[in-house]
Amino acid sequence: MKKILIVEDDPHLSRLYKAELETEGYTITLAEDGRKALEQVAAEMPDLVVMDIRMPEMDGLTAMVEILQKHRKVPVILNTAYSCYMDDFLAWAADGYVIKSSDVEPLKTKIREVLSSREGTPA
């Protein structure tokens, strides 16, 4: 069962994503800011991280860059209400960029895409 870490400061949204993704059969853990996400990635080694960008303590882009530097094999999907970060060159390093929507389908599709492409590459 694939482990996904959801980094999201809004408790309602993290509850929604957890519920939706558990229905898809993933194991979900939650972190509420970038700094906690770094600790949890190190401790849990998830198969994928879904990362919000605007968060207190440490923003999602900074956290993502640290994760990619330390744990190169962990893919990160940025999931944000802002489209402006798409132009940020840091965001190009992400494995996916999803604009938050009440329709969670695009996020689920992106997760499936990233995980299946990772399965194809040797660990």
Next chain:
Amino acid sequence: MPSDTNASPNAFAGMSIEHHLTELTILYGVSRALQRTLSQRKALQTILVGVTAGPGLAFNRGFVLLVDDKEKALRGRLAVGPESPEAASVIWNELQSKHRSLGELLDSLEESEIGVDVSVNRIVSQINIPLEYPEHPLIRVMRSHETALARQGVLEPHGLAVDSQTSQLLGAPEFAVAPLFLAHRDLGLLIADNAITRKPIATPHLRLLQIFAQEASAAIENTLLYRELLEQVALHEQANEELRSNQERLLRAERLSTMGKMAALLAHEIRTPLVSIGGFARRLLRSCPPEDPRREEMMIIVSEVARLERLVMEVLGYTKLAKPACAASDVNALIGSVVGTMQDEIGRSRVSIKLDLASDLRAVNLDEAQVRQALMNLVNNALDAMPQGGTLTITTRMDDSYLEIGVHDTGAGILKEHWSRLFTPFFTTKASGTGLGLVIVSQVVDNHQGSLRFESTPGKGTSFYLRFPSGTAGGSSDPPAGGRQGAGGV
């Protein structure tokens, strides 16, 4: 009108006090009349009437030539005089029968323009001597600041041969040439002759003509200065007007930018709770058995949230419009792709679409994403304007300075009372609309230094025209200043 004082070559010395008085009166009358006018044409007429009128210098004909600074030429400007002895006798008899004094004659100029003597003015209008030919005898006389008398083809005292063109044009055995000048500036020439009576020109009259020319020079200079002053005033007014309109544009841009920032902030704040509400509503809806009566109400929540999310997207799209990132673009292809992506909306409506695209479009520097957004907004508006169906036509055309995209609908048209608010943020006539669609269109056009124009006829439809500077794609040509104008003044 012909004065017999012309008869004797040295009449000046022998002239009676009466004659001197007459001459002084003429000078006084003309100079007073000249002081009253700032119109160059009136001044020239007064000068020429003074030169030719019976009670004045009594030359048969007078011509004024002025330096045209723009054309860099000495050009004939105005002439007075009869064309033939027959015409002359008619005029002179008429004047005598009216017993008009010089003062009366000059006053009548104040009230209305005297009739233009066609034939002499045809002559004067043919005189056009480029200043770059300083050897031309008339130019040399002007530069010399000394009055000359042309007799037997020679201008004395300069000793210059009269050129054949001038002597042919004037056709008089003798003519006097008095330079019009001020200390710092050559203004032109005053030419006078007795082509009709063929009387010789006496030295005293030559001197008087010279004095007269000095008086005339001051008057002409005044009219020139006045004209320059008017031009300066007009320039200043224009500059002021531009300043005012630029200031308004700046203010508007600043207002929009502040509103944009606030809107972006709000939109983002709203977006997160919307995702929760809609996301959970979708979950509940999925978990509801098909026969559950609450399904319909949940569906309402889901679809209303989706609608709000679209509005938020639109607001964010608007606030994202910053400096355009331009690249050479094929506008016809862009229109094709906009129509392609909007196939769903177009298909759902009862509107047929027609593309009337110019085949010779060159690539133009555009931010395709922005122009695409503007076109989508216009197409959306057009579809909304034709709920009963109709035709949506998109046109393109191009000339040397701009490329124009037209979006035309056959809908209800825009009410005239809405015209002035059409581009105001959050103004909308639609049941569901952000009131940002046209603001975005206008912003996109402004970003490209283009212009936006619309025409609307109630019951017939509306056309929007977007003009973008065509320049050279990839070049850094300076695009013309943009502006928005409505058919009725927006």
